Amino acid sequence: MFDLVFDTLYFASYSNFYGLGNMGISSFDVFVAYIVAIVCSIIVALVLRLPLLPSKPYRYSFDVSAIYPTPIIAVGILSIFLVLNYTFMYNGLILAVVVGVLSALFVKYLFDFVFPKPLDENAGEGIDE
Incomplete structure (x- = not known):
């Protein structure tokens, strides 16, 4: 398992999809x-008044929160930039802050439009139980 994590960080920091090894930042910087x-994404999401956790039951909740999916989107977008060999300034730290802020704004204002919630199981049946 730890080999997989190290190999992923090594791949993201020293090469990209095309095999170019000119990124120049270490795995620690990544x-x-x-x-x-x-x-940054969690803090901005909390400032935007997203709940920390989704509503209960957690397993079947499709509510957005500061814990999920905000940081997952931030890490995914940052990974795309790092693999495409774009780090901007300060070894990617400015890019990480910008991606964290934009991911929190996306989750707050656009997530439900891009990924709508599923319909209720009983919606549209017309049978009262």
């Missing part, structure tokens, strides 16, 4: 950029 993106 790890710090991921942590900054996660923390």
